[in-house]
Amino acid sequence: MSNTVIELNGLTKRYGASRGVDNVSLEVQQGEVFGFLGPNGAGKTTTIRLLLDLLRPTSGHARLFGLDARAGSREIHARTGYLPGELGLAERMTVGQQLEYFGNLRGGVPRARVEALATRLDLDLVKPVRSLSRGNKQKVGIVQAFMHEPELLILDEPTGGLDPLMQQEFNALVKEAAAAGATVFLSSHILPEVETLCDRVGIIREGQLVAAEDVATVRQRAVRRIAARYRRAPVAKLVADLPGVAAVRVEGGTLHCTVQGDTGPAVRALATEDLLDLTVGEPSLEDVFLGYYGRGRSQ
Amino acid sequence: MSLSSFLLRSVWGKTLWDQRRSLLGWMAATAGVTFLIGSMWPSVQAQSDQFQELIETYPPALKALFSINEISTPAGFLQTQLFSATLPVLFLVYAISRGADLLAGEEERGALDVLVAHPLPRGGIVLQKAVALALGALALSVALLVGLAGVNAVYGMGIPFVHLLAAATLLGLLALGFGALALALGAFRGRKGFTAALTTAAAASAFLLATLGKLAEGAEGLRWASPFAHVLEAAPLVNGFSLGGALLLVALPLVLVPLAMWAFERRDLGA
Numbered sequence: 001m002s003n004t005v006i007e008l009n010g011l012t013k014r015y016g017a018s019r020g021v022d023n024v025s026l027e028v029q030q031g032e033v034f035g036f037l038g039p040n041g042a043g044k045t046t047t048i049r050l051l052l053d054l055l056r057p058t059s060g061h062a063r064l065f066g067l068d069a070r071a072g073s074r075e076i077h078a079r080t081g082y083l084p085g086e087l088g089l090a091e092r093m094t095v096g097q098q099l100e101y102f103g104n105l106r107g108g109v110p111r112a113r114v115e116a117l118a119t120r121l122d123l124d125l126v127k128p129v130r131s132l133s134r135g136n137k138q139k140v141g142i143v144q145a146f147m148h149e150p151e152l153l154i155l156d157e158p159t160g161g162l163d164p165l166m167q168q169e170f171n172a173l174v175k176e177a178a179a180a181g182a183t184v185f186l187s188s189h190i191l192p193e194v195e196t197l198c199d200r201v202g203i204i205r206e207g208q209l210v211a212a213e214d215v216a217t218v219r220q221r222a223v224r225r226i227a228a229r230y231r232r233a234p235v236a237k238l239v240a241d242l243p244g245v246a247a248v249r250v251e252g253g254t255l256h257c258t259v260q261g262d263t264g265p266a267v268r269a270l271a272t273e274d275l276l277d278l279t280v281g282e283p284s285l286e287d288v289f290l291g292y293y294g295r296g297r298s299q
Numbered sequence: 300m301s302l303s304s305f306l307l308r309s310v311w312g313k314t315l316w317d318q319r320r321s322l323l324g325w326m327a328a329t330a331g332v333t334f335l336i337g338s339m340w341p342s343v344q345a346q347s348d349q350f351q352e353l354i355e356t357y358p359p360a361l362k363a364l365f366s367i368n369e370i371s372t373p374a375g376f377l378q379t380q381l382f383s384a385t386l387p388v389l390f391l392v393y394a395i396s397r398g399a400d401l402l403a404g405e406e407e408r409g410a411l412d413v414l415v416a417h418p419l420p421r422g423g424i425v426l427q428k429a430v431a432l433a434l435g436a437l438a439l440s441v442a443l444l445v446g447l448a449g450v451n452a453v454y455g456m457g458i459p460f461v462h463l464l465a466a467a468t469l470l471g472l473l474a475l476g477f478g479a480l481a482l483a484l485g486a487f488r489g490r491k492g493f494t495a496a497l498t499t500a501a502a503a504s505a506f507l508l509a510t511l512g513k514l515a516e517g518a519e520g521l522r523w524a525s526p527f528a529h530v531l532e533a534a535p536l537v538n539g540f541s542l543g544g545a546l547l548l549v550a551l552p553l554v555l556v557p558l559a560m561w562a563f564e565r566r567d568l569g570a
Binding site for chain 1: 303304307308309310313316317320405408409410411412413414415416417418419420566567568
């Protein structure tokens with residue numbers, strides 16, 4: 001018996017012109033923290049909503065815990081915690097009542113567990129739901145996803161609206177859940193966020209899964225931007241011939257280039273006596289795509 | 300156990316808890332309007348002959364449209380004044396706005412995703428919403444019955460209680476029928492404005508069929524196909540329950556709610 005928790009096989013959902021997902025195949029194993037990385041509108045939310053049987057695929061299959069996403073939806077939902085990208089809470093009730101209700105729909109959740117999560121996230125259970133800021137609504141969503149200690153967590157852009165301190169607390173929650181054996185599938189459009197949390201990353205763009213690889217491999221292939229400032233105008237051939245280096249241009253006293261993979265050789269080559277300052281940028285999502293598509297096609 | 304912790308155990312209970320304040324408002328309005336209009340009876344009774352003579356001069360189309368018949372008896376007066384327009388409008392606005400909101404409205408607010416991702420069958424969610432709708436309509440009917448029984452007692456109208464019960468029940472069922480239609484349309488397509496507009500148009504058509512239908516020569520009988528006819532034309536305050544009317548009004552939600560469950564099971568939810 002394999003311990004594959006999520007299995008997507010040729011999963012396709014077509015809407016009109018450009019939205020949807022196209023022929024996505026993917027496996028996520030039990031205990032993995034899997035990051036689903038892509039720009040807005042790439043098909044992350046569509047994939048997640050297919051997993052939860054909120055949408056039905058045009059073709060292909062989604063299986064969770066070995067069960068068909070539709071036929072087994074009740075059991076899947078019972079074993080899963082879901083944080084939607086847009087959580088429409090506008091009820092005239094308190095946060096505590098809202099969470100009590102969601103807990104009841106799952107057959108009851110210990111109040112102590114809800115209170116512990118709320119305390120960690122600094123969420124006031126007595127406040128009315130409709131008065132909450134976006135960040136606080138997001139906290140309600142996080143608590144309801146984690147409170148029944150599910151085997152699988154499906155989190156759509158989980159840190160949207162959270163301040164940095166709360167993001168750290170959220171990261172701790174994810175790591176604790178994974179350490180306890182839960183599987184986590186989370187979507188994001190921010191590479192550093194995925195890097196800190198995930199073991200493996202799936203990269204989706206325009207509905208297609210470009211790659212599913214270890215975080216280290218993705219980072220290795222990502223393109224980073226270097227800017228080196230000199231006392232006198234530098235020459236492009238300092239780095240132009242090094243492997244992985246591209247887009248070299250000189251503007252005044254500054255040399256700009258991009259490097260794919262380790263930046264060490266380029267940094268050493270740039271470190272002449274005239275060097276005043278050197279910056280190596282964190283790869284942005286677009287830079288990750290550059291690593292997978294090459295220049296030109298990514299624009 | 301508090302009321303909130305009881306209601307927050309289920310989808311139907313939570314749906315009622317959400318509208319607790321507005322439902323009390325609708326109930327107060329129903330009972331209040333009933334009592335207010337009923338309290339005009341003594342002055343109308345004193346001049347009932349003149350009123351009746353005046354009414355006899357109205358053109359038939361006007362009499363038909365406002366379901367005006369005789370107002371010289373207490374039951375006829377209340378039937379004409381309350382049930383020809385005021386109360387049906389009140390009940391239908393409540394039921395259609397609720398019915399359109401329960402699925403389509405929640406879907407537009409983005410509240411449905413997280414609910415459907417819970418371990419509940421989709422059809423069960425629709426059924427529980429329908430139960431909440433039925434309990435809301437029942438609450439309005441109870442308020443109406445209280446108002447009717449109040450004026451009946453205070454002004455010594457002598458209308459049999461079973462006639463009051465018939466009028467309140469049939470109007471509640473009429474509202475439930477159109478509320479269920481809104482629920483079903485929302486189950487097919489999660490757009491609240493579209494759902495409410497289409498249901499209102501259906502209700503207006505059914506109203507006109509019931510009222511003006513009797514002027515259609517050779518097709519007078521057709522008006523009994525309209526659910527409104529069994530609350531307006533049939534004059535339950537005067538005549539009590541009619542089996543055919545009750546059956547038609549009960550059948551509406553019994554057909555529409557399973558249809559809503561079927562439709563909601565099948566489709567994609569809106570993003």
